[in-house]
Each structure stands twice: as C-alpha cells, then as structure tokens.
Amino acid sequence: MKYTSQEIQDISSNFRNVARRLSRTDYSQCDANLKRFIKLVDNEPIIKEFIENHNKHSFDIEEIISSRELTAPFNVSPEIDEEISFEYQLLKYAIEKYDGDFTRLYGTHWYTSFKSTVNDEMSKFINHIIDPLIDFIGDYLRNCYDKAICDEKKNEPINSGGITANYSTVVVAQTVGGAVSNNVEINEGTVKQALEIVATIKSTLLEENSKIDSDVLDVLNQIEKDIKENNKPKKGFLVALKGFCSGSAAVITLINSLIKLFSIV
Structure with a gap:
C-alpha cells in the first residue's frame, strides 16, 4: 500500500503517543499500555508490515524466561532481525501469558537488582527491551515519511510566473503578488x-x-x-x-x- 506523507505523519503521531505512554508507564498502567501498543503494532498495516519483514527468527520465550538467572538481563542479539524478533515475541508473550503485565516476564520485583523499586526495575526493562523496539519502528516511519516526501516532490508542478507545468499538463495558475500560492489563507x-x-x-x-x-x-x-x-x-x-x-x-x-x-x- 502506498501512503502519502500526510498519512504517514498521522500514523507516526499516533504511534509516538502510544509508544510514549508505554515508555513512561508506571506499574499500575503497564498492562494497559502494553496492550494498547501491541494492538497498534499488529493492526496498523505499515507497522505490521515492518514487524513481519523483521520477525524472522523464532524464540522459545517460555524456555528463555525459565532459564534466565535472577537479576540477569535478557540476552539481546546485536543482529537487527534477531533483536526485533525477540523483543516483539517477548512482549507478545506478556500479552498472551500475563494479560499484558510485562513485569512478570522477569518476576515483577527484580530485573537486574534487588535494591530498587518495582518501578525502577520496570524502567530498566523498558530501556533494555521496549525502547529499542519503539526506536526501530519510529526510525522506519521516519524513513517512510522521507521517501514519501521525495516521491511527492518529484510530482510537484514546476512554477514559472503564472504558468504551472507538470508531467502531462500545462495550466494557468491563479497568482497572488506574482507567485503561485498553495496555502489556504485565513482571515x-x-x-x-x-x-x-x-x-x-x-x-x-x-x-x-x-x-x-x-x-x-x-x-x-x-x-x-x-x-x-x-x-x-x-x-x-x-x-x-x-x-x-x-x-x-x-x-x-x-x-x-x-x-x-x-x-x-
């Protein structure tokens, strides 16, 4: 599906809002914010396509969780497809197994330390697992937006005085002060x-x-x-x-x- 830059901008704005709420969540809202995030990822076609293109590796999440040593962070691959696959599958598992409470993936109270609060440990997990996935998707949407802008500029009319030309037509444009105006002015x-x-x-x-x-x-x-x-x-x-x-x-x-x-x- 081909998107206009405006459509991508709207999608990106919505994504940033949902992602920000998840990234800044506290424990009381972590399940609802994760559900909202995954629902958007799975139902927004442009984002879903990105995930499908990178979710190429299958992980036994249950085994990874059970074999993880207490306070040992999850091992994240430096290979992009593997990282995206793991982060997405881990969060999906939290939805399916724990109704969105992703803190239960690591035992709720401790992720990498015994000496901090539940919210502090949750923030560590977010920084380690969730924020990188958000960044991958955000970067992809920015690239899509930039590409759409470039494509649209290729098809922009070429202005010369009161004449507007594009690939197939030449029309006389209405001018204001000798320049073609594409903006809608307000009183x-x-x-x-x-x-x-x-x-x-x-x-x-x-x-x-x-x-x-x-x-x-x-x-x-x-x-x-x-x-x-x-x-x-x-x-x-x-x-x-x-x-x-x-x-x-x-x-x-x-x-x-x-x-x-x-x-x-």
Whole structure:
C-alpha cells in the first residue's frame, strides 16, 4: 500500500503517543499500555508490515524466561532481525501469558537488582527491551515519511510566473503578488481567535502540569507559526496535539475548538 506523507505523519503521531505512554508507564498502567501498543503494532498495516519483514527468527520465550538467572538481563542479539524478533515475541508473550503485565516476564520485583523499586526495575526493562523496539519502528516511519516526501516532490508542478507545468499538463495558475500560492489563507478575525485558543492551551497546560512537554511545545509552536502566516495549521499537527494532550479534558476541548474553527475533519 502506498501512503502519502500526510498519512504517514498521522500514523507516526499516533504511534509516538502510544509508544510514549508505554515508555513512561508506571506499574499500575503497564498492562494497559502494553496492550494498547501491541494492538497498534499488529493492526496498523505499515507497522505490521515492518514487524513481519523483521520477525524472522523464532524464540522459545517460555524456555528463555525459565532459564534466565535472577537479576540477569535478557540476552539481546546485536543482529537487527534477531533483536526485533525477540523483543516483539517477548512482549507478545506478556500479552498472551500475563494479560499484558510485562513485569512478570522477569518476576515483577527484580530485573537486574534487588535494591530498587518495582518501578525502577520496570524502567530498566523498558530501556533494555521496549525502547529499542519503539526506536526501530519510529526510525522506519521516519524513513517512510522521507521517501514519501521525495516521491511527492518529484510530482510537484514546476512554477514559472503564472504558468504551472507538470508531467502531462500545462495550466494557468491563479497568482497572488506574482507567485503561485498553495496555502489556504485565513482571515484576520480567525487568526486572532486561533492565536487566543493556542495561548489558552499553553496556559492551561502550565496550570495543570507546571511545565509543557517539549514535544507538545514543538507542535504548538508550529501550529502558532502557521496561523501567524495566515495559513491553516496542518491536520497532522492537530492530531498529534490531541494525542499528546489526551489526558486533559480541558485542553482537548480547546483543541476541538481550534479544529472546528478551521473546519478540519
């Protein structure tokens, strides 16, 4: 299946949101966050295809778990296909055997040390097994996005004054100030209202969390930049923002107002 860069951006935004929740989970939510992650991996075609292409090695996970020495980390192969196969199969086993509680893969309390908390040991496991798989998938999606951008640029019209040319047609383009404009401009009133909503989102996030996550701030700044340039913010950024802020009902309401303002479906 061929994806546009916008489609990949939307998929990547959703993946980052789900993956971030798993990577930062605490013990109370580890099972739900793993289930959510594996469901996305298994049901999003572009990610599923990546896993299928690399999940080439079969591991006896039950035997690996039973033979693992206490506080000895799982052995991860330096070979990429083997690593992806093992990490994916280990997490799938946690879903099937332990209903998503991946801490039971190593005994819940201790992964590599007897002298730390359950959450600390869980973080070690996440860093060792889960985060690398997240990175592999994230890198793949970025590569797919870059390739889609390159393919789309090959088919972009070539502009010359008021004439737009592509591979098969030549048409007269509507120009503004002598240049072809592909952006949808918005009026001054909408700009003002949209910027007020963005400012309110920022202040609400600060009130709720004392600081704004860097990823959220990057997205907000890009949306703000688009608005100040009299352009509708890209749908992908708004989707990503909703994902990042899913835990705040107040912020989600504001984002929905922003989406409605620009009639972005």
